[in-house]
Amino acid sequence: MTFDAFALHPLVLKAVAACGLTEPTPVQAEAIPHVLAGRDVLATAATGTGKTAAYLLPVLSAIAAQPVRRHPGAPTVLILTxxxxxxxxxxxxxxxxxxxxxxxxxEIVGGMPYREQLRRLARPVDVAVATPGRLLDHVRANRLDLSRIDTLILDEADRMLDMGFAEDVAAIGAACPAERRTLLFTATLDRAMETLARALLRDPARVAIATTESKPDIVQALFHADDLAHKKALLAHHVSRPEVGKAIVFVATKRDADDLARELAEAGHAVAALHGDLSQGQRNHTLKRLHDGRLRLLVATDVAARGIDVRDISHVINFDLPRVAEDYVHRIGRTGRAGATGTAISFAGRDDMGLVIRIERFTHTPLPVMVVPGLEPKLPPRRAPSRPGPKRPGNGGFRKDGPRGEGGFRKEGARKDGGFRKDGPRPGKRDAAGRRPSRGDAGRKRA
Structure with missing residues (x-):
């Protein structure tokens, strides 16, 4: 089969020949006829299989066949990456x-000066290629008009979800006309992707190309914590282990991110906070330091972590569990990439069992409960309510008023000091009052 077998526009076929393409790949052979027919398409194909041409060739053929009706800042085709x-x-x-x-x-992407993007958006345009965050910035500022979009394309949609763009993608879909077609290309098709597809696509043609690309290999573990000091002691233990290369530590609030990053830095770790109060320049600088290896730990909120694309993250640590179960999947998807094994560690406070249950139901996988010798929980988790409500005060938060008590971080000291120990023996199995761990700990796995 050659590209001449498809009803592509002659000018597009001329470009295909100029690019040296002769035979379509399997994903192109299956997807192009559906796109030419105007169908929505849900395609599963690995990177490097020719999926870009699978959607571009028929879409560009449709543009070439229409009279020129371009408008400044109002494309008819939107491609999200x-x-x-x-x-x-x-x-x-x-x-x-x-x-x-x-x-x-x-192209509408982060890292490019706004002035240059505004200049480009002022021109008549057919196709916009964009990252979700920067695109929404322009849409909300009325610098980009999506009312003329007739084709919405999501390329590597699974990575968009892994990077925390689910809400942005949903907002962009809502801003586009309802009478449009949507093409979704992904390397993996899990429950989260099926949910996104149902929300965006209408009766899609399904294209599935066999792939050797395996799902991320992520080892998951859950550690119960009695209180904030216990959480910090567990974190101190894990981030000091030699197998932890680069790690992202997720917290609930911007204040938590700043406080925890400061205390980790005081303990001698190469760490920075990433949250919504940082400027784009500060954010880019922080991510570059992480990418270059000058940072080892990143303490981040969910919103600020959107768009993080660092391939060699060895560990994701949920210091605070996410309120939405789907966010758990997006968080841990930042490790275990490119064939590497990743580790996802979660801390559950005594009042967090409702969140744990939500995550396990969403992922259809129980989280293995483990303990650190000498840091076993002394109190049982509280029974989960039928509808978990807002997080109770004192369970994982950072107090700004009054003394911290035992929640601070120190380079030396046992668990009661909340310190980050860089060396020296681990705390003993007895606590300060001479109590031993409860019998219920005996059956738990050891970290």
Whole structure:
């Protein structure tokens, strides 16, 4: 089979030949006819299988067949990608395949000065290639009009979810016309992806190309904590272990991120906080330090962690459990990439059993409960309510008023001091009052 077998526009076929393409790949052979027919498409195919051309060639053919009706800042095709690097690759493909058809495109990504993007958005455009966060910035500022979108494309949608863009993608879908078609391409098709597909697609044609790409290999563990000091002692233990390369520590609030990062730094760790109060420049600088290895730990909130794309994260630590079970999947998806094994560690306070149950129900997987010798919980978890409510005060929060009591971090000291020990023996199995761990701990696994 050749590309001439498809009803592609002659100017697009000319570009295909100029690019040296002769035979369609399996995903192209299956997807192109559905896209040409105007169907929504849900395609599962690994990276490197030619999926970009699978959606671009028929979409650009449709543009080439229509009279030119471009409007400034109002594209008819929107392509979402998880990273600016992928957006750049897709943008180059749009230019390569659309050059003879005079297709005009714009890339809307983070890291580019707003002034330059505003200049580009002022031009008439057919195709916009964008990362979700920066695109929404322009939409909410009325600098980009999505009312003319007739085709919405999600490329590497699974990575977008892993990077925390689920809400942004939903908002973008809602901002586009209801009478549009949607093409969704993903390397994996799990429950979260099926949920997204149901929300965005209408009676899609399904394309599934066999792939050797395996699901992320992530070892999960749950540690029960009596209180804030116990959580900090557990964190001190884990982040000091030699197998922890780069780790993201998730917390509930911006204040928590700042406080925990400061105390970890005082204990000698290379760490920074990432939250919504940081400017884009500060955020980029922090992520570059993490990428370059100058940072080992990143303490982040869910909102600020959207868009993090660092491939060598060895551990994700949920210092605070997420309120939404799906966010747990997105958090831990930042480790175990590119064939590596990752580790996801979660701390559950005594009042967090409702959140644990939500996560286990959503993932259909029980979280293995483990303990650290010498740091076993002394109190049982409280029974989960039927509808877990707001988190109770004192369970994982940082107090700004009054003394911290035993919640601080120190380079030396046992668990009662809440310290981060860089060396020296672990705390003994007796607590300060001489109590031994409860018998219920005997059956738990050891970390």
């Amino acid at each position: 998880p990273t600016r690097e992928l957006a750049g690759q897709v943008g180059r493909s749009v230019r390569d395949f659309g050059k003879f058809a005079n297709v005009q495109s714009v």
